[in-house]
Amino acid sequence: MNEPVKVIDLRSDTVTQPTPAMREAMYRAEVGDDVFGEDPSVNRLEALAAEMLGKEAGLFVASGTMGNLVSFLTHCRRGDEVIIGDQAHSFTMEVGGASALGGAQFRPLPNQPDGTLDLLDIQAALRPANIHYPPTRLICLENTHNRTGGRVLSREYVAAVRQIADRHGLAIHLDGARIFNAAVALGLDVKELTLNADSVQFCLSKGLAAPVGSLIVGSREFIQQARKNRKMVGGGMRQAGVIAAAGIVALTQMVDRLAEDHANAKLLAQGLADTPGIEIDPENVQTNIVIFSLARGDMTPQELENQLKERGVWLFAIGGRRLRAVTHYEILREDILTALAVFCEILN
Template structure:
């Protein structure tokens, strides 16, 4: 077994990315003010820039994707209202039930299809009629790209169709766009076009784009007015936040196009894994930077494969008994992909590691 690695290849998530030198410089030089007074020029610049990129009237800077989704839902729904979303949605599975805990919003889940979409007929059937027994349906949520469905991309036509359905029934459409940048690059469309039908969107700066902190919620001016109050309610009003917003500006201006490199590396990894005995994956289903695959070798669990890879300097999380996820990101080169494939083959031929750690990861 070759344990002579010098640098760990970290494929656990695209959230592990560290700020670039340009981000650190922008942070050091950022002009700041009190953002709760609306006086931080760098935050204001980031919000205006992202609103424009997403084709929305206004935007608000928040600390995380979870906060972005939470305040979006709180700004669309009151207590006892209902939102329709996929059963594999990050909002439903991995945000600690915040919309129910803090907003009293009732989640109505319908099955996510393998490509991350929701069947329009299922959405239609889930919308409640006006009856005193029922919660009031207010919102439909989509996720693009869809994390737990393999980083799959929802295309423009589909987004438009869900928007039309929702609006036709008096509902709003929120998009968890934590990785909307990946979706737009994969589809070769502008994020604004992709989000034309969305009433609100939460986008992350600290995943593939590499900023250290932050997300942005965008929507109409009226919606963002309500979202700012809800941000304050959850303790998210930040003060001299320009220090972190400065990195966000670099993220959205310099780091979006290069996501295509992550997608290309993901495809190379998927094809290499598909050619590896003891691994199952369909590379055609890898559309962006997330590579989910199954270990099929008898006697080897995902946790064991993950532990064996760790011993060889490659970090990949187990996300189920036999399932793993590798998240390509800007620290991982084409050469690292080849080293990863060698490490996988080495574990499969020379034996598993001892599983350690916190169990399955859902972020």
């Protein structure tokens, strides 16, 4: 009988299974009613997250989408405007929650290829006081930036946005779904990247491999109000310590190893650059997301996705000529070499 072929699942870092240490921690988790503030594991996770990201308090939420939504609800009143990238996850992939549920309006600005918003574009988008205008309230940044290929926003860039925000009395929300990837890529303490944000959302269930959950961190006052907004959107989770326990393992054991995912992503990008019919600049691959283009007229990206899938390499065509592969802790160096051989087989 043939050996079953290992699926090399590069669709997303969200596909990761909990590690054995996480399952053990979940089994043993001390729990209580978190809506009463009595779940020791949730309390520990929230304190740990706040401490690691250099903020006063933390709040455990069900997902990155919920973390961003609750943050928007907490920063904004109905009719307020949020400056955000046109490729931001919160703008493109979160069902317009801030508008639908919070009455806030997005002001999308073009994301630059490196994931930033041009500082001049931000300046130009600020609304002066005028009876006709919605008040600008918030600037939302994303680090790493998913749709531009896991690009890292530098500490200096965020500091420059902070200066604009301070001059105009605005807050900054950081969608840091993959903020630890950014910190590891830059070799910085993550606090350096969150220092200039008023609120940060980050995900436990992406590269850090926990099964569920994200955290919001910010000032004590902000988190107190966010807790109320979380309740309003149905996010009071009771004995959530069962999943928070895995989150503690994610934060204490899974951060440093993200460097391996970045090395594997680079290896994949370099191999793809040498593969006929593929266009990619490996220099642009800074973290665990690899976006590349299929530059052949005789095959669509969807057909390439399908052919790869038949051979056990899973990834997504993401529109236009582009495809995306994401590395994570279940992907080994040898899997990347296998995937590259499959690409060659199909495209040669």
